[in-house]
Amino acid sequence: MGKLKSLIRNVALTTKLPCEPESYSSPVIEYGLNNEIEIYPMTHTDEILMHNPDSLLSNMAVKNIITSCVPAVKDVDNVYTPDIEALLLAIKIASVDDELEIYNVCPKCYELYNQTKEENRQKLIDEKKVLIDPQIFLFNARACLESMEKVPSKFIVPIKINDKDTLFINIKPLTLKESTEYELNDFNIKNAIQHFIIDSKNASENADMLSDIDNWKENRKRNNEFNELLVELDKSVLKMIKSSIDSITYNEELLTDEEDIDDVLSSINRKKFEEIRKCVDDANRSRLNKSVKCKCKCCGFEWTNENLEFNFSNFFGQSS
Numbered sequence: 001m002g003k004l005k006s007l008i009r010n011v012a013l014t015t016k017l018p019c020e021p022e023s024y025s026s027p028v029i030e031y032g033l034n035n036e037i038e039i040y041p042m043t044h045t046d047e048i049l050m051h052n053p054d055s056l057l058s059n060m061a062v063k064n065i066i067t068s069c070v071p072a073v074k075d076v077d078n079v080y081t082p083d084i085e086a087l088l089l090a091i092k093i094a095s096v097d098d099e100l101e102i103y104n105v106c107p108k109c110y111e112l113y114n115q116t117k118e119e120n121r122q123k124l125i126d127e128k129k130v131l132i133d134p135q136i137f138l139f140n141a142r143a144c145l146e147s148m149e150k151v152p153s154k155f156i157v158p159i160k161i162n163d164k165d166t167l168f169i170n171i172k173p174l175t176l177k178e179s180t181e182y183e184l185n186d187f188n189i190k191n192a193i194q195h196f197i198i199d200s201k202n203a204s205e206n207a208d209m210l211s212d213i214d215n216w217k218e219n220r221k222r223n224n225e226f227n228e229l230l231v232e233l234d235k236s237v238l239k240m241i242k243s244s245i246d247s248i249t250y251n252e253e254l255l256t257d258e259e260d261i262d263d264v265l266s267s268i269n270r271k272k273f274e275e276i277r278k279c280v281d282d283a284n285r286s287r288l289n290k291s292v293k294c295k296c297k298c299c300g301f302e303w304t305n306e307n308l309e310f311n312f313s314n315f316f317g318q319s320s
């Protein structure tokens with residue numbers, strides 16, 4: 001940082017992160033005293049970047065914003081996703097406030113409105129019996145950040161291979177780079193499947209224009225295409241699981257070779273695979289308690305918004 005820049009831009013807060021520093025095998029983050037990380041507020045340029053839909057899509061914005069606001073992060077691509085989420089929340093607090101405004105529709109009012117005959121709905125609104133507009137609630141982001149859970153430093157799935165031997169699969173959270181790749185891939189395949197379903201529906205509506213044999217050929221072609229898409233989806237999940245496997249311990253030996261990991265993954269049964277998948281989900285799940293208590297200004301109904309959406313793409317979208 002230049003001299004003037006460092007005079008103008010000050011550290012707004014420091015925070016710990018959910019992943020233990022030891023869980024990183026290379027120095028991606030430079031931890032400060034007590035493993036605290038310094039967070040700077042977003043600059044005007046960061047804010048503009050965040051609101052550019054193109055950069056949101058490519059996840060470039062997340063990388064740029066963390067690089068700009070958290071100089072302690074030396075290699076943002078290799079930061080684990082639970083840490084990324086905590087960093088984004090800390091940056092939001094540093095740039096906006098401890099409390100963030102959340103918009104929610106009252107479920108009770110909405111239900112009553114929907115159960116009312118269409119011609120009487122306006123009257124309900126006019127007489128202030130329901131409020132179907134989104135209402136503003138305050139989310140205490142600082143408290144959320146300070147009460148984050150820790151990510152355990154080890155995730156191990158044992159696989160018994162015979163009476164005396166067991167191998168241990170060591171799992172780690174996904175890095176930003178790995179999770180971005182997986183999400184993009186997953187999005188593209190699911191999109192292709194959706195298109196396929198729409199195309200098939202259109203084709204079946206025109207089916208009576210074709211002869212039986214042509215129909216049969218067409219169906220067979222479509223089945224093959226669909227199977228290929230399912231195989232692609234399976235490959236994408238497998239690749240994500242593979243990126244989550246840090247190593248395999250066998251006979252006290254640490255195996256990190258891709259070939260060894262492939263061998264294990266291709267020979268285990270469905271049940272074990274599901275066990276590994278659950279462990280991968282656990283390693284990557286959010287460690288922030290993102291719930292907000294809400295009370296309707298109109299009917300007084302109280303509810304808790306359990307899992308506030310603030311993933312990478314929409315988190316900075318609802319700016320103050």
Ligand SMILES: [Zn+2]
Nearest residue numbers: 106109296299
């Ligand atoms: Zn209400």
